[in-house]
Amino acid sequence: MNPEPIFDVAHLAHVELLTPKLEESVQFFVDVMGMIESGQKGDSVYLRGWDDYEHHSLQLTASAKPGIGHYAVRASSPQALQRRVAALEKSGLGKGWNDENVGHGPGLRPALKNQASRTPNRGIALRRIDHINLLAADVRATRVFLQEVLGGKMTEQIIFDDGSEKASWITFTNKTYDVAISEDWTGSKGRLHHITYAVDSREDVLRAADICLEHKVFMETGPSKHAIQQTFFLYVYEPGGNRFEIACPGARLVLAPDWQPVIWSEAERKKGQAWGLPTIPSFHTHGTPPVD
Ligand SMILES: [Fe+2]
Numbered sequence: 001m002n003p004e005p006i007f008d009v010a011h012l013a014h015v016e017l018l019t020p021k022l023e024e025s026v027q028f029f030v031d032v033m034g035m036i037e038s039g040q041k042g043d044s045v046y047l048r049g050w051d052d053y054e055h056h057s058l059q060l061t062a063s064a065k066p067g068i069g070h071y072a073v074r075a076s077s078p079q080a081l082q083r084r085v086a087a088l089e090k091s092g093l094g095k096g097w098n099d100e101n102v103g104h105g106p107g108l109r110p111a112l113k114n115q116a117s118r119t120p121n122r123g124i125a126l127r128r129i130d131h132i133n134l135l136a137a138d139v140r141a142t143r144v145f146l147q148e149v150l151g152g153k154m155t156e157q158i159i160f161d162d163g164s165e166k167a168s169w170i171t172f173t174n175k176t177y178d179v180a181i182s183e184d185w186t187g188s189k190g191r192l193h194h195i196t197y198a199v200d201s202r203e204d205v206l207r208a209a210d211i212c213l214e215h216k217v218f219m220e221t222g223p224s225k226h227a228i229q230q231t232f233f234l235y236v237y238e239p240g241g242n243r244f245e246i247a248c249p250g251a252r253l254v255l256a257p258d259w260q261p262v263i264w265s266e267a268e269r270k271k272g273q274a275w276g277l278p279t280i281p282s283f284h285t286h287g288t289p290p291v292d
Contacts, residue, residue: 019240
């Protein structure tokens with residue numbers, strides 16, 4: 001079910017989130033989520049969690065509609081990048097280079113030198129980017145692209161009784177997923193389900209819910225625990241309308257090189273989340289940009 005591991009992709013690097021309310025979205029991610037602003041250019045503001053080591057993991061870009069501009073994965077070496085570029089070109093799915101011209105800035109020096117930045121005493125203080133959940137018109141095609149062209153490994157999957165692939169989870173690392181792909185019920189391409197940042201503990205997720213309550217942030221569902229991947233989650237909407245998840249990912253790691261994907265059936269999916277919380281209906285209807 002998985003091609004030979006190649007490890008050319010190191011990890012999920014950053015996500016460009018589109019927002020019709022740039023100022024409010026920036027305020028939300030800086031003041032409420034406690035992220036660090038690392039730069040601005042044109043219509044974009046760049047942010048990172050305090051333990052994201054790169055210049056930014058989130059790029060907010062002003063746009064008429066919410067949604068995702070692009071997401072980026074980091075190659076594990078210049079040679080790995082060349083190999084993946086060649087594979088992309090061979091697949092016919094490449095679109096050419098996009099040279100973002102935003103450089104690295106000096107960090108906020110932490111007390112411990114093995115940490116990317118000082119922890120901000122502000123809001124939820126998200127630690128790092130964890131994963132992105134894409135909506136796809138064709139889950140299988142998107143999943144196979146991530147496996148065969150980028151070298152991702154599938155760890156879990158939802159297959160309904162009619163054989164249709166409803167969702168798949170892909171990792172480039174030892175954590176259980178970096179990219180999730182869910183079926184877009186509208187059949188549209190290129191929409192976003194959510195992006196997710198990690199905090200250290202379940203207690204941090206509960207505290208995040210209290211902070212969101214104080215700031216009148218709309219909380220869609222949680223805190224609770226997913227059955228699939230076992231992530232402890234809280235889902236909110238940021239001011240631009242995009243769904244955003246604050247999570248304590250499960251501590252398990254995928255170490256087996258011959259890992260066989262865990263497959264969830266239609267009946268198992270209907271049981272809802274790990275502790276019986278029903279999956280909220282808006283999970284199947286809200287994506288960005290909205291469909292007219
Ligand atoms: Fe998620």
